[in-house]
Amino acid sequence: MSKSVAKYAIGIDVGGTTTKFGIVSREGKILEQDRIPTNAHEVVEDFIDDLYDKLMPMIKRIGGIENIIGIGMGAPNANYYSGNIEYPPNLKWKGIIPIAELMHKKFGLTTKLTNDANAAAVGEMTYGVTKGIKHFITITLGTGVGSGIVVDGKILLGHDGFAGELGHTIIRPGGRLHKSTKMRGSLEAYASATGVRETAIELLTLHPDKESLLRDYALNNITSETVYECAMQGDTIANQIFDFTGQILGESLANFIMFSSPEVIVLFGGLTKAGNLLLNPTRKAMEANLLPIFQNKVKLLFSELKEADAAILGASALIWDVSEYD
Amino acid sequence: MSKSVAKYAIGIDVGGTTTKFGIVSREGKILEQDRIPTNAHEVVEDFIDDLYDKLMPMIKRIGGIENIIGIGMGAPNANYYSGNIEYPPNLKWKGIIPIAELMHKKFGLTTKLTNDANAAAVGEMTYGVTKGIKHFITITLGTGVGSGIVVDGKILLGHDGFAGELGHTIIRPGGRLHKSTKMRGSLEAYASATGVRETAIELLTLHPDKESLLRDYALNNITSETVYECAMQGDTIANQIFDFTGQILGESLANFIMFSSPEVIVLFGGLTKAGNLLLNPTRKAMEANLLPIFQNKVKLLFSELKEADAAILGASALIWDVSEYD
Numbered sequence: 206m207s208k209s210v211a212k213y214a215i216g217i218d219v220g221g222t223t224t225k226f227g228i229v230s231r232e233g234k235i236l237e238q239d240r241i242p243t244n245a246h247e248v249v250e251d252f253i254d255d256l257y258d259k260l261m262p263m264i265k266r267i268g269g270i271e272n273i274i275g276i277g278m279g280a281p282n283a284n285y286y287s288g289n290i291e292y293p294p295n296l297k298w299k300g301i302i303p304i305a306e307l308m309h310k311k312f313g314l315t316t317k318l319t320n321d322a323n324a325a326a327v328g329e330m331t332y333g334v335t336k337g338i339k340h341f342i343t344i345t346l347g348t349g350v351g352s353g354i355v356v357d358g359k360i361l362l363g364h365d366g367f368a369g370e371l372g373h374t375i376i377r378p379g380g381r382l383h384k385s386t387k388m389r390g391s392l393e394a395y396a397s398a399t400g401v402r403e404t405a406i407e408l409l410t411l412h413p414d415k416e417s418l419l420r421d422y423a424l425n426n427i428t429s430e431t432v433y434e435c436a437m438q439g440d441t442i443a444n445q446i447f448d449f450t451g452q453i454l455g456e457s458l459a460n461f462i463m464f465s466s467p468e469v470i471v472l473f474g475g476l477t478k479a480g481n482l483l484l485n486p487t488r489k490a491m492e493a494n495l496l497p498i499f500q501n502k503v504k505l506l507f508s509e510l511k512e513a514d515a516a517i518l519g520a521s522a523l524i525w526d527v528s529e530y531d
Numbered sequence: 532m533s534k535s536v537a538k539y540a541i542g543i544d545v546g547g548t549t550t551k552f553g554i555v556s557r558e559g560k561i562l563e564q565d566r567i568p569t570n571a572h573e574v575v576e577d578f579i580d581d582l583y584d585k586l587m588p589m590i591k592r593i594g595g596i597e598n599i600i601g602i603g604m605g606a607p608n609a610n611y612y613s614g615n616i617e618y619p620p621n622l623k624w625k626g627i628i629p630i631a632e633l634m635h636k637k638f639g640l641t642t643k644l645t646n647d648a649n650a651a652a653v654g655e656m657t658y659g660v661t662k663g664i665k666h667f668i669t670i671t672l673g674t675g676v677g678s679g680i681v682v683d684g685k686i687l688l689g690h691d692g693f694a695g696e697l698g699h700t701i702i703r704p705g706g707r708l709h710k711s712t713k714m715r716g717s718l719e720a721y722a723s724a725t726g727v728r729e730t731a732i733e734l735l736t737l738h739p740d741k742e743s744l745l746r747d748y749a750l751n752n753i754t755s756e757t758v759y760e761c762a763m764q765g766d767t768i769a770n771q772i773f774d775f776t777g778q779i780l781g782e783s784l785a786n787f788i789m790f791s792s793p794e795v796i797v798l799f800g801g802l803t804k805a806g807n808l809l810l811n812p813t814r815k816a817m818e819a820n821l822l823p824i825f826q827n828k829v830k831l832l833f834s835e836l837k838e839a840d841a842a843i844l845g846a847s848a849l850i851w852d853v854s855e856y857d
Contacts, residue, residue: 354791
């Protein structure tokens with residue numbers, strides 16, 4: 206089990222529904238991967254047993270456990286400092302779950318834990334578009350809005366390990382209600398797939414006389430993908446939806462830039478499929494809300510990691526540069 | 532000039548009007564101090580000559596230059612990485628001014644430069660209420676709003692040295708015009724002495740029939756101090772002004788907390804004289820806008836550094852822990 210021969214890392218992404226895991230090379234190649242449902246186990250020990258049963262044959266195929274340097278895990282409400290998942294609202298296990306310690310005991314491997322958004326940032330730094338970049342922010346635009354902030358080459362964790370909840374910062378005080386946090390006007394209420402859907406419903410309701418391809422869908426069936434497809438066909442309202450989303454996202458990014466002055470902001474997640482429809486208004490609003498000393502400096506990039514692989518890659522990346530990360 | 536005997540640091544605060552400087556002990560005692568006007572010199576070299584003429588007798592009195600470890604400077608538009616003041620809007624010297632290098636040549640002493648808000652944070656960490664605290668934010672509420680962000684015991688500088696411009700983050704999109712930046716709705720437009728004055732004028736104009744002690748003053752003579760004095764006498768509008776200011780400040784602080792998860796936020800500067808009139812509504816709005824995992828965790832404190840000394844102390848602190856700071 207000498208460290209010098211370890212060639213692979215295990216990456217595990219604990220999602221609300223599915224847990225994906227794989228064995229990853231230093232270069233970011235996933236050699237083996239599989240998945241299990243996250244909430245099929247009443248107690249976390251059974252979940253870990255299930256992971257173990259699935260992972261051990263994979264580990265054997267890549268030459269045995271002495272080739273594994275350790276385990277990186279991304280999970281909701283994860284605390285890097287303690288290695289615990291703390292009061293996860295969407296998981297079956299309640300309270301404080303010492304998952305890194307339990308994994309370490311089961312596998313005999315160093316296990317590092319962080320939230321999935323931070324894991325995405327470490328993945329980007331290890332295998333993606335921010336290799337060698339010391340100051341950047343990753344924004345994940347999915348069902349919600351996640352963020353990982355890197356300062357001086359390290360994930361910004363804050364004094365308690367919970368730093369980087371940028372999706373919950375308020376950008377429209379008194380604005381749209383966020384259904385699960387009950388907060389008003391947070392970035393996530395607008396710049397997520399859910400937010401795009403809500404903007405669509407609002408605009409269609411507000412302008413009942415305006416024609417739109419979106420009116421061919423029942424309101425309940427409108428998704429961010431629907432909006433994208435209609436926008437690509439030149440639909441005015443669908444384009445307005447992305448303009449509005451980009452406006453709010455760009456204003457938020459400007460605020461983030463004036464906080465940590467990153468060199469790059471990486472956008473990642475489902476909404477980025479909208480490409481320039483989202484990127485152009487975002488960049489415009491971002492630049493318009495920056496002090497001159499920050500203008501035309503920050504690169505706004507899309508992640509180049511495949512979304513299907515990113516969660517496993519990000520988690521695995523935690524373990525490669527523990528020294529960097531600590 | 533062996534480092535082991537150096538007992539004192541020089542602190543220099545280059546303000547828009549006055550430059551204050553002094554010799555400071557490791558414990559934060561100012562042994563000697565003086566001031567010169569900042570803008571009396573056409574070229575920066577003359578300014579430095581003037582500083583030298585004033586400082587050398589002071590240095591002699593504390594036992595000679597071998598007792599000085601180095602020079603710390605706070606200045607507007609200062610870049611820690613380069614040691615330059617870059618395009619300062621309020622100074623006579625234009626363009627890029629390599630002031631740290633020029634000081635080093637003149638005095639033969641290591642010279643470190645940062646902006647005044649960052650210097651205030653380093654001063655707080657070295658001599659003030661955040662000694663030993665690794666994650667905190669200092670917010671200076673003066674004519675404007677400055678900020679210094681400390682992450683893992685180091686000032687957050689960002690990739691270009693300009694991080695931490697929290698006064699210019701937008702908290703009311705489309706809101707009040709900031710006269711010098713031309714941006715709308717920035718924190719500084721509200722939570723500064725200037726902002727408090729503007730809020731007073733707005734409220735008095737909006738409610739012409741409401742009685743207020745503030746109506747005994749010509750609008751042009753209303754200052755944040757006037758508002759404070761009236762509020763202390765129970766004036767309703769004056770109290771509303773602080774409630775509103777605290778609301779906006781608190782919302783902003785909540786956003787900052789969800790970015791870097793500090794253990795402490797230190798408030799400093801003229802507006803803090805308002806004490807609980809400002810602190811109570813600020814804390815209330817801050818807590819109300821935080822995700823539960825951040826609630827009731829962050830200490831909101833006033834600086835205990837004397838305002839008259841803080842600028843020199845903060846600048847001098849830059850030089851004590853260069854190793855920490857780099």
